[in-house]
Amino acid sequence: MAQLTYRASVSLAIAQSMRKDQKVFFIGEDVGAAGGVFKATVGLLEEFGKERVMDAPISEQAILGAAMGAAMTGLRPIAEIMFSDFLAVCWDIVANQIAKTRYMSDGQINIPLVIRTANGGGSKFGAQHSQSLENWSMMIPGLKVVAPSCPSDVLGLMDSAVKDPDPVIFYEHKSLYAFKEEIEQTDISIPIGEANTLHEGKDITIIGLALMAQRAKEAALILKDKHDINAKVIDLRSLVPLDLQTIKKSVIDTGHVLTVEENPRLCGWGAEISSLISEHCFKNLKGPVTRVTTPHVPLPSADILEDNTIPSVELIVNEVIKKLKGE
Amino acid sequence: MVDKLNDDIGEEKRLQLWEMMLKLRLVEKKAYDLFLQNLIKGTSHLALGQEAIAGAFGVALKQGDYTFCTYRGHAHTLARGSSIEGVLGELMGRQCGLMKGKGGSMHLTDVDKGVMGSYAIIGAHLTIANGTALASKYNKTNEVSVCFFGDGTTNIGAFHEALNMAKIWNLPIVFVCENNLYMEYTPIHEVTAVEHPAADRAGAYDLDKIIVDGNDADEMLRTAEKAISKARDGKGPSLIEAKTYRHSGHSRADPGKYRPDEEVKDWMENKDPIKNYRAKLLDFNINEKIISEIEEKIKDQVEKATEISMASPIPEIKEIYTDVWANGGSEWHN
Numbered sequence: 001m002a003q004l005t006y007r008a009s010v011s012l013a014i015a016q017s018m019r020k021d022q023k024v025f026f027i028g029e030d031v032g033a034a035g036g037v038f039k040a041t042v043g044l045l046e047e048f049g050k051e052r053v054m055d056a057p058i059s060e061q062a063i064l065g066a067a068m069g070a071a072m073t074g075l076r077p078i079a080e081i082m083f084s085d086f087l088a089v090c091w092d093i094v095a096n097q098i099a100k101t102r103y104m105s106d107g108q109i110n111i112p113l114v115i116r117t118a119n120g121g122g123s124k125f126g127a128q129h130s131q132s133l134e135n136w137s138m139m140i141p142g143l144k145v146v147a148p149s150c151p152s153d154v155l156g157l158m159d160s161a162v163k164d165p166d167p168v169i170f171y172e173h174k175s176l177y178a179f180k181e182e183i184e185q186t187d188i189s190i191p192i193g194e195a196n197t198l199h200e201g202k203d204i205t206i207i208g209l210a211l212m213a214q215r216a217k218e219a220a221l222i223l224k225d226k227h228d229i230n231a232k233v234i235d236l237r238s239l240v241p242l243d244l245q246t247i248k249k250s251v252i253d254t255g256h257v258l259t260v261e262e263n264p265r266l267c268g269w270g271a272e273i274s275s276l277i278s279e280h281c282f283k284n285l286k287g288p289v290t291r292v293t294t295p296h297v298p299l300p301s302a303d304i305l306e307d308n309t310i311p312s313v314e315l316i317v318n319e320v321i322k323k324l325k326g327e
Numbered sequence: 328m329v330d331k332l333n334d335d336i337g338e339e340k341r342l343q344l345w346e347m348m349l350k351l352r353l354v355e356k357k358a359y360d361l362f363l364q365n366l367i368k369g370t371s372h373l374a375l376g377q378e379a380i381a382g383a384f385g386v387a388l389k390q391g392d393y394t395f396c397t398y399r400g401h402a403h404t405l406a407r408g409s410s411i412e413g414v415l416g417e418l419m420g421r422q423c424g425l426m427k428g429k430g431g432s433m434h435l436t437d438v439d440k441g442v443m444g445s446y447a448i449i450g451a452h453l454t455i456a457n458g459t460a461l462a463s464k465y466n467k468t469n470e471v472s473v474c475f476f477g478d479g480t481t482n483i484g485a486f487h488e489a490l491n492m493a494k495i496w497n498l499p500i501v502f503v504c505e506n507n508l509y510m511e512y513t514p515i516h517e518v519t520a521v522e523h524p525a526a527d528r529a530g531a532y533d534l535d536k537i538i539v540d541g542n543d544a545d546e547m548l549r550t551a552e553k554a555i556s557k558a559r560d561g562k563g564p565s566l567i568e569a570k571t572y573r574h575s576g577h578s579r580a581d582p583g584k585y586r587p588d589e590e591v592k593d594w595m596e597n598k599d600p601i602k603n604y605r606a607k608l609l610d611f612n613i614n615e616k617i618i619s620e621i622e623e624k625i626k627d628q629v630e631k632a633t634e635i636s637m638a639s640p641i642p643e644i645k646e647i648y649t650d651v652w653a654n655g656g657s658e659w660h661n
């Protein structure tokens with residue numbers, strides 16, 4: 001049994017995949033000698049050498065293009081985009097090329113690659129280094145979208161992402177890199193598309209992802225201790241594929257749903273989930289599905305501004321009380 | 328006069344090249360006819376006039392090598408040995424099409440032949456071609472990757488990112504700029520800082536400046552073979568700028584009126600790669616009967632393939648929902 005940070009679980013997960021399969025290599029900016037700007041890839045170059053751990057120029061299109069081309073031949077690249085915000089400069093490769101080539105080629109080409117990227121706010125980096133962009137990739141057919149909320153999920157989901165025959169975007173949350181967990185076994189696999197229950201409860205279903213799942217869990221503990229409300233917290237773990245069955249089961253149990261999203265309001269993933277719930281579980285609902293999101297603004301930088309923009313534990317607690325007690 | 332005794336190419340290869348170029352020409356012409364009959368919908372970008380480039384590489388490459396081309400890619404696809412009905416069928420949206428109608432004219436793909444796709448967003452495929460080249464290096468195999476693109480493509484960032492990466496990692500790749508003097512409708516010199524849009528940038532990536540007459544099939548073949556050997560021998564990437572001209576407009580919708588009449592006339596009459604190559608074959612004393620037999624054979628192939636494509640059924644509607652994912656389907660939730 002060892003304590004592992006989310007950060008350390010990233011490099012361990014990559015290393016485990018690379019040990020198991022010679023076809024796996026890793027490419028990104030400042031990832032090798034420097035160990036990554038978040039120090040999430042320390043030790044990989046030393047273990048695997050320059051041929052499998054490639055320090056690339058600041059060329060996001062070229063990095064993802066090279067990863068895509070290599071994947072087309074059957075290799076299994078893991079490519080890093082330093083901050084998810086930088087996906088915007090290589091979005092053509094992601095959205096037009098990687099996502100669509102299998103379909104357009106009528107299945108002639110598989111693209112088994114993983115794009116890992118540091119996502120989300122909390123670091124006071126301002127609007128171009130803090131975004132939560134899971135919903136950008138969720139809306140494009142052909143991409144799988146994973147966002148782990150804890151070290152064991154990083155280990156288990158990375159294993160599956162690397163083995164997956166389809167392209168996976170793996171959103172690591174910057175504010176979770178220091179998150180610690182006791183881990184018994186590190187070489188684990190968690191299927192992509194299975195949500196995880198972080199807290200049991202029958203009064204309301206709170207659905208979150210990554211940092212928001214952890215905040216929802218904290219909120220659930222407070223709701224139970226101080227307000228006698230038992231909330232079920234579902235950590236989706238992946239948006240595509242989405243575990244609709246787990247959501248449905250819980251909605252049937254509780255009849256109340258709150259989604260907690262870090263992205264700005266419009267077209268956030270919670271809107272799609274809300275629509276699915278009204279389509280599939282309308283009769284089980286005791287009230288409208290509601291959403292907590294970052295307001296529809298670019299993320300500001302100052303402590304007080306950022307802290308009041310991204311959904312907090314208190315906000316989640318208050319929203320739940322408002323929903324259930326009308327306060 | 329030609330020096331038959333010091334001929335580095337030889338009759339056999341020349342006839343191969345002749346047959347190849349002719350096939351590309353006649354299929355494109357057929358595609359144009361089928362458009363006029365409204366049997367091909369959507370858009371299409373013909374490479375009429377540019378056959379010597381695709382043809383030369385088609386002859387020079389080996390099975391297992393990878394090629395990447397643009398939306399102007401019918402010729403490049405055929406040049407790797409893809410079937411004519413596969414190409415025409417795709418243009419017509421038939422089941423016999425290379426991708427059963429799911430990709431269309433701009434995305435011809437035939438992995439078995441090394442045709443790793445045709446790409447319609449300018450620049451992207453230069454970066455992707457680096458990836459197959461990287462894989463060859465990683466696996467220590469000796470395939471070569473070749474990436475074709477237009478003059479206009481030299482002004483997008485991906486071109487520059489890709490060349491730099493290919494050079495620093497010494498990738499087995501050949502970049503081929505088909506400079507047909509125009510991007511879509513704008514002359515390339517009006518929007519480019521240098522005279523030779525690709526070749527003048529080569530130095531920035533420590534590559535040789537290579538400019539070739541892309542309508543001279545023999546020269547094109549020599550240049551292609553040299554660059555391919557260099558890549559195969561582990562000596563790194565090349566960037567070739569091949570000067571050429573498209574006989575038709577940019578795409579189906581374009582009559583090409585922005586080009587001066589004399590310019591078009593000069594390229595059509597004096598610099599047509601096919602016309603000139605036929606004359607060259609005769610100069611080399613190749614029997615005209617052999618040349619004509621090849622012509623007849625190709626005409627026949629194109630007609631037969633057209634019949635096959637026209638008789639092929641249209642795709643089933645359920646195809647819409649296949650092959651988004653590797654499991655064959657399109658479901659995104661359980």
Ligand SMILES: Cc1ncc(C[n+]2csc(CCOP(=O)(O)OP(=O)(O)O)c2C)c(N)n1
Pocket residue numbers: 399447448449450476477478479480481505507509510511577
């Ligand atoms: C990123 C991007 N910008 C613009 C276009 C629209 N477009 C399609 S073809 C073309 C011209 C390309 O010119 P060139 O590279 O010279 O190729 P050619 O068509 O002459 O073969 C343009 C601008 C595009 N497909 N992708």
Ligand SMILES: [Mg+2]
Pocket residue numbers: 477478479505506507508509510511
């Ligand atoms: Mg052009």
